[in-house]
Amino acid sequence: MVAAANAANSLPGYGVDKKIPGQGDFSLTMLDWIKKQKERITSPRLDWVQIEVTSHCNAACIYCPHTVIKERRQNGHFPLTLFRDLLPSLGHTNMVFLQGWGEPLLHPDLFEMVRLCKNEQKIVGFTTNGLLLNKKNIHTIVDLQVDILGVSFAGTTSTTHNRIRKGTDFDTAVAALEYLQRIKTEKNITRPAVHLAYIMLASNVDELCRITDLAKRTGAEQVVASNLSLILKPELSQEALFNNPQRLNEYNRILAETKKKAAHSNILFAYRTPVLDETSQVCPENVCRACVINMAGEVGPCVFANPISSKSTGKLQDRQIVAIFKGRPIPLKTFSFGNINDNGLSRIWHSKKYRAFRKVYEPGTNPAAEEVPLEMPSSCKTCYKRLLSS
Numbered sequence: 001m002v003a004a005a006n007a008a009n010s011l012p013g014y015g016v017d018k019k020i021p022g023q024g025d026f027s028l029t030m031l032d033w034i035k036k037q038k039e040r041i042t043s044p045r046l047d048w049v050q051i052e053v054t055s056h057c058n059a060a061c062i063y064c065p066h067t068v069i070k071e072r073r074q075n076g077h078f079p080l081t082l083f084r085d086l087l088p089s090l091g092h093t094n095m096v097f098l099q100g101w102g103e104p105l106l107h108p109d110l111f112e113m114v115r116l117c118k119n120e121q122k123i124v125g126f127t128t129n130g131l132l133l134n135k136k137n138i139h140t141i142v143d144l145q146v147d148i149l150g151v152s153f154a155g156t157t158s159t160t161h162n163r164i165r166k167g168t169d170f171d172t173a174v175a176a177l178e179y180l181q182r183i184k185t186e187k188n189i190t191r192p193a194v195h196l197a198y199i200m201l202a203s204n205v206d207e208l209c210r211i212t213d214l215a216k217r218t219g220a221e222q223v224v225a226s227n228l229s230l231i232l233k234p235e236l237s238q239e240a241l242f243n244n245p246q247r248l249n250e251y252n253r254i255l256a257e258t259k260k261k262a263a264h265s266n267i268l269f270a271y272r273t274p275v276l277d278e279t280s281q282v283c284p285e286n287v288c289r290a291c292v293i294n295m296a297g298e299v300g301p302c303v304f305a306n307p308i309s310s311k312s313t314g315k316l317q318d319r320q321i322v323a324i325f326k327g328r329p330i331p332l333k334t335f336s337f338g339n340i341n342d343n344g345l346s347r348i349w350h351s352k353k354y355r356a357f358r359k360v361y362e363p364g365t366n367p368a369a370e371e372v373p374l375e376m377p378s379s380c381k382t383c384y385k386r387l388l389s390s
């Protein structure tokens with residue numbers, strides 16, 4: 001937070017515009033400067049902001065919106081100009097994670113965005129599928145002092161991983177991480193911290209036990225094992241661990257074994273037991289102190305609020321996009337509190353609508369009744385993430 005405050009004082013975004021008072025249109029520059037300063041001062045105090053720098057992807061993972069609702073998505077890159085305009089709104093934000101439903105390394109200006117954030121003394125990270133982690137990009141990541149590099153896995157063997165994360169390549173990702181580790185050792189540096197993101201499915205969870213070996217081999221500090229939370233077609237339902245309660249003992253044994261192995265190797269292992277808690281009123285996404293901005297500039301509480309870039313009304317019509325929730329198709333609605341193309345992030349964050357939403361999830365405000373509050377948005381009511389929060 002101190003670093004963010006310093007950044008606010010030094011107004012580093014000012015120089016980016018390449019206009020200084022006394023040159024060019026002075027009054028316009030001053031007005032712009034005042035607007036930016038005001039946005040910086042009123043910017044929300046957030047732990048992190050996640051920005052979907054691109055919604056393009058070069059892979060076709062079997063469970064991802066990219067693959068399942070491919071023809072309904074509108075893909076694009078987050079414009080660099082919009083990113084620059086957004087920076088004053090991040091004045092009191094600690095971390096910027098450049099990630100959404102897409103492969104960040106496909107954005108031609110990703111590294112410029114990293115540089116701009118580092119200039120503002122932000123913690124910066126992103127997650128990649130590893131396909132573009134070539135030597136050149138690895139050296140740039142190291143030189144720019146990216147803080148966190150996540151790499152996604154869906155297995156600890158190439159056969160399983162490549163079957164699920166179609167278009168990616170297990171061996172390529174592992175080789176890239178080994179190279180990165182070598183560079184870090186040579187330079188005697190610890191950043192970027194490598195995190196492995198493992199999607200747990202019924203058809204790959206048996207390989208999770210070996211993720212610690214993979215983490216050690218690739219120099220990863222942390223493993224995050226996630227459940228499949230957004231199910232976009234009926235055939236994928238059985239891949240969600242929580243839809244296989246008859247295998248719960250097996251899952252618990254695998255998770256306990258992985259946790260033990262990780263602890264033994266000093267690797268942080270984060271996961272949630274695949275058991276649904278129907279009365280959970282907790283969102284695990286830190287929605288009161290973080291937000292997500294999608295490629296189109298829409299601001300929401302999580303990536304699940306905007307898995308599609310086009311607007312969806314949620315009406316059950318022909319070709320309506322649906323998610324499968326408890327065996328039934330549920331209209332998939334997009335969920336936004338405003339667009340940064342129209343209003344500053346500060347204004348959106350402090351809006352009545354957004355404040356009312358956060359009130360539902362504020363820690364310590366859980367109503368006594370063991371029921372989901374009526375004010376909870378419908379998308380949250382049918383969200384597996386919430387049910388898996390305990």
Ligand code: SF4
Pocket residue numbers: 282283284285287301302303304305379380381383384385386
């Ligand atoms: S409950 Fe689900 S949809 Fe609602 S904010 Fe949390 S993660 Fe997003």
